[in-house]
Amino acid sequence: MKRAGRIVTAITAICLLTGGCRQTGEEQQRKAQETREELVLWTYYETEQQKEALQELTEGFNASQDQYLLRWEYHGPLTEFNKKMAIGITQKQLPDIVILDNPDMRRYVEQGVLEDLTMEIAKIENLDNYYPNVMDSVRYNDRYYGIPFCSNNVALIYNEDVFLEKGLSVPENWEEFLECAAVLTEGERKGFAMSENEGEQSAFQILPFILSAGDEINQLGGQGTREAFALVRQLVDMGYMSKECINWSQNDVARKFVDGECAMMENGPWVLPALEEAGVPYKIAELPYKFQPAGVMGGENLGVMKGKNADGAVAFMKYYNQEEQMLKTNIRANALPPRKDVAQKMLEVCPEYEIFAKQMETCIGRTSCENWLQVTELLSKAQFEIITGRITPEEAVDLIREQGGEFS
Numbered sequence: 001m002k003r004a005g006r007i008v009t010a011i012t013a014i015c016l017l018t019g020g021c022r023q024t025g026e027e028q029q030r031k032a033q034e035t036r037e038e039l040v041l042w043t044y045y046e047t048e049q050q051k052e053a054l055q056e057l058t059e060g061f062n063a064s065q066d067q068y069l070l071r072w073e074y075h076g077p078l079t080e081f082n083k084k085m086a087i088g089i090t091q092k093q094l095p096d097i098v099i100l101d102n103p104d105m106r107r108y109v110e111q112g113v114l115e116d117l118t119m120e121i122a123k124i125e126n127l128d129n130y131y132p133n134v135m136d137s138v139r140y141n142d143r144y145y146g147i148p149f150c151s152n153n154v155a156l157i158y159n160e161d162v163f164l165e166k167g168l169s170v171p172e173n174w175e176e177f178l179e180c181a182a183v184l185t186e187g188e189r190k191g192f193a194m195s196e197n198e199g200e201q202s203a204f205q206i207l208p209f210i211l212s213a214g215d216e217i218n219q220l221g222g223q224g225t226r227e228a229f230a231l232v233r234q235l236v237d238m239g240y241m242s243k244e245c246i247n248w249s250q251n252d253v254a255r256k257f258v259d260g261e262c263a264m265m266e267n268g269p270w271v272l273p274a275l276e277e278a279g280v281p282y283k284i285a286e287l288p289y290k291f292q293p294a295g296v297m298g299g300e301n302l303g304v305m306k307g308k309n310a311d312g313a314v315a316f317m318k319y320y321n322q323e324e325q326m327l328k329t330n331i332r333a334n335a336l337p338p339r340k341d342v343a344q345k346m347l348e349v350c351p352e353y354e355i356f357a358k359q360m361e362t363c364i365g366r367t368s369c370e371n372w373l374q375v376t377e378l379l380s381k382a383q384f385e386i387i388t389g390r391i392t393p394e395e396a397v398d399l400i401r402e403q404g405g406e407f408s
Helices: 003-018 025-034 048-064 079-089 104-110 132-134 160-166 174-183 200-212 223-237 243-247 251-259 269-278 311-319 323-333 339-347 350-358 372-387 393-402
Strands: 036-041 068-074 098-100 145-154 154-157 190-193 262-267 282-285 295-304
Touching: 025 048, 025 251, 036 311, 048 079, 068 200, 068 311, 068 393, 079 269, 098 104, 098 282, 104 295, 104 311, 104 372, 132 145, 132 295, 145 262, 145 311, 154 160, 154 350, 160 174, 160 372, 174 190, 174 223, 174 262, 190 251, 200 223, 200 350, 223 372, 223 393, 243 372, 251 269, 269 350, 282 350, 295 311, 311 323, 323 339, 339 350, 372 393
Parallel strands: 036 068, 036 098, 190 262
Antiparallel strands: 098 295, 145 295, 154 262, 154 282
């Protein structure tokens, strides 16, 4: 036998005895991963920034320990996500962890599909640093079913250059707001824009106006609701806001702002990257109010599906709860940290979030309304009918009262 043949034979024999010649780094990593418990997370996050933030968080968690291997799946947008959840519940094919729009948490708790994590949540550090209204969104009947993930709210975003050109000050109340809208409406440019499309977003956007006029989230259909509806109708009738807002999402509104088709808009921190990229000279202020400032809290929570890997899910929650991880994730996702101390750290890096952070102190959580889905449907339908001129604000209020103005 030639020498080369003997060497090959010898190497083959050694390989057989040792179970392989040499494992590559990739092979070693693959085998190590095969021994870890898989965790699956479902999300409806849509923007590239949100997806990048989640991917970085996932990779960081996987690198931080060797027991669990997390991967996430996109099942958005939100309407499709809720359909996916409904199918998963019926077919008993669900992930370990879910990112839920915070008002939806109550529904899944009542369906009995979320794990009660009260004992585990009590062991998580810095719980006292979470905004109280944010922690309320994961609590039901004094039991905890997850932790807050990201938070947000909406504010008045305006074009600074146009305001300076017109010599305008930032409006604080509705009277000043209408005056500004009138001056800013010029040619193809409207003074103001907001999302009034069917569903969640239009309800989320009108509620601050309703609350600032005196109504409460669990008792709509009063004078405050009528005043807010009348304001929307006036904006449209006077030509200060386009009727096309019934077709616009919040991201659509941001595009109108970037294109110079409106000088003020109601929107949240998720649109700031688009404004920065476009070079629009924007400023942020609190929403104008009727009697007192009011806001509604948005954001997402982490929940664990019942019967799934709760230990692994809690390990992920604890990892996310670390200041560094929460800060990086929210900066990348263009959201507000649910912890006050981390939010303050974020302001050192992103001072443009100051108004959003300030409003978090007083924002009302949508989870305080037990029938948020009903509220969303009624408010959305009423606004569509008002803007298209089919009914008056007074008739819209009557409609809400007839179909259940009390939602507690």
